[in-house]
Amino acid sequence: MFFRSYFDEKLAQYSYMVACQKTGEAIVIDPARDITPYVETARKEGFQLTAAAETHIHADFVSGARQLANDYGVTLYLSDEGDENWKYQYTDNLSAKLVKDGDVFMIGNVEFKVMHTPGHTPESISFILTDKGGGSEEPMGIFTGDFVFVGDVGRPDLLEKAAGVKGTADSGASQMFDSVQKFKQLPDYLIVWPGHGAGSACGKSLGAVPISTVGYEKANNWALKEESKEEFQKELLKDQPEPPKYFAVMKKVNKIGPSVLANETIPYEESLDGLEKYLNQDDVIVIDTRNGSEFAQGHIEGTINLPYTKIFTNWAGWILDYDKKLVIIAEKEQTHDIQHSLESIGLDKIAAFASPRVVSEVPSLEKYANIDVKQLKAQYEKDDVYVIDIRQQQEWEAGHIPTAHHHMLGYLEEAVDSLPKDKKIIVHCQSGARSAIGTSLLQANGFKNIENLASGFAGWKKENGPIEKA
Incomplete structure (x- = not known):
């Protein structure tokens, strides 16, 4: 069996590739929207991308599952748990298998068993992996998505706070306690592969270590040590940080199906003449990605400063209008990464990039x-x-x-x-x-x-x- 993890530090998000080395088939668990890393790994290792699976309908990033299905014809394994409000709506013309608790599917000689683990969301599932091709009848690990993290469990209040689904925080906390009891029955040696690490808004105290075990979490994770359901629910709902506003958009996008990205070239303006046509337009937001001190010393009136650092993606989702076109002032070598960062949370309307040197051509700059x-x-x-x-x-x-x-x-x-x-x-x-x-x-x-x-x-x-x- 082949295994590789991928980490997007701006979203604190993990995704995984598992492949059967005997058959050459590969699956991606919780793929990010930028599928390039998975394609490159498959090409390098000689695998064929045949499947993608999701632990739930994500709220914090755009899934790459539909892109993989469109570009490579992979079969999608998606949750069929939860009520009608939590069903995927884009699978009609794709190869998709909707799975429930106890279902089993194979990728080559690697087995995946579905475990329904609601709490973070009603449709949340986990995947228990057994490397049968390696001769094992015992499971190796579990992909928990946003259910169990290192040191914490997924927050149940996102649907209520971000998506406006009233009453789901309390019911989600109750479901989470029940799911945790199921999790505690798993073998202590089982590896835990979570969907997020420290920095994610999907929990309040996630650890920075990328993997754990069931036994370690039972000994150290507060949520697995709490025996009282009432106290568990109270602690779980207490002091959760404000969920970014874009989470409601992501939930909808991943439910109805993200748009398929095309490899279109975005213009890079290197003169004021090229940039001016975007300035002072009601349907355009101009973002300046220079550092804060440089921006303060002189910037184009009406532009918003979003330095391209670790916090860029999160705050872009918080403050930018999804209905408006974006023009990004950035160094040319950063444009590829910035584009992927914005697209990872569904900000696809990038009209143009512009060189920071254009700013100095503006006759009168604003300062603070x-x-x-x-x-x-x-x-x-x-x-x-x-x-x-x-x-x-x-x-x-x-x-x-x-x-x-x-x-x-x-x-x-x-x-x-x-x-x-x-x-x-x-x-x-x-x-x-x-x-x-x-x-x-x-x-x-x-x-x-x-x-x-x-x-x-x-x-x-x-x-x-x-x-x-x-």
């Missing part, structure tokens, strides 16, 4: 000041100053700057009409990265008297500034 803690202390209590803390709710509740107002970055644009335009706005987060995004977003929405606390709340605390707790 990055200030330090000393400068903030000199003015934060003034009546004509409005301090905005754009961190998440848990961060705010743990401590914040006196007089600050909480407007989490993901919901900042929705709060624009309630913010005072007659006051100076000072924006901060924990370290300055998110506030650079937030400052640009507010400036693009007409707040011109604005500053960014570059060192963030961490800098404030270091300077022994007073804090308040919610």
Whole structure:
């Protein structure tokens, strides 16, 4: 048997390839939208991509299953659990097999047994792998998707918070407890291959280690040690972070079927003349991917700063409008990766890329000041100053700057009409990265008297500034 894992660090998402070396058949578990890595591995190892399987209808990224079916004719193994609201709707013209608890399918001489593990979502399933081609009758491991992670279990509140399906958080927590009891009956030696690692919003305390075992999780994972269903549900639902707004879009996209990507060339504008046709258009958002300090020193009016770092994909999904076309200011060597990052969460309407050097050709650039803690202390209590803390709710509740107002970055644009335009706005987060995004977003929405606390709340605390707790 052949095994390989793949990790997208911007989504903290794992996918896997398993192949039977005797027959040359290969399956991809929970494929990402960019199927290139799987194709390259199959070509290098001499395998034929024959199947893809999903543990559930994903909410945090666009699945590559339909792309694999379209490009390579693979058979899809998809969950048939859950009610009519959680059924795949794009399988009619594809080779697809809908599976339920206890079903077994083979990829060459490798066996996969389906285990229904609802809780994160009603249709969630796991796959127990047995390498029969290697002579084993005992299972080797389990692909748990967003059911069991290293150190945590999947959150059950996403459907309610992100997709607006009321009442599903409590019922999902109850189902999760029951699924965990089933999981605990599995052999301790079984390897656990999760769908996500640390950094994913699909749980609140995921570990950074890529694999585990059933026995290790039974000994160390809080969710497997809690015996009281009531306490389990209470702890599971407590302090879950805000789910990104784009999760609702992803759930719908993966249910009805993602669009099939075509290899179209996106123009790269290297002059102001090429970029100008996109500026000041109601149906276009211009994103500047330079670092925050460079953006602050001079940028095109109306552009939004989204530096291409680990947090790029998550915040792009939070704040960008899926109905608008995107123009991305970025270095040419970054465009391929940026395109895949955006497409991974369904932001497919990329009209053009543009060189950062074009910015310097604009006659009049907009700026904002990055200030330090000393400068903030000199003015934060003034009546004509409005301090905005754009961190998440848990961060705010743990401590914040006196007089600050909480407007989490993901919901900042929705709060624009309630913010005072007659006051100076000072924006901060924990370290300055998110506030650079937030400052640009507010400036693009007409707040011109604005500053960014570059060192963030961490800098404030270091300077022994007073804090308040919610």
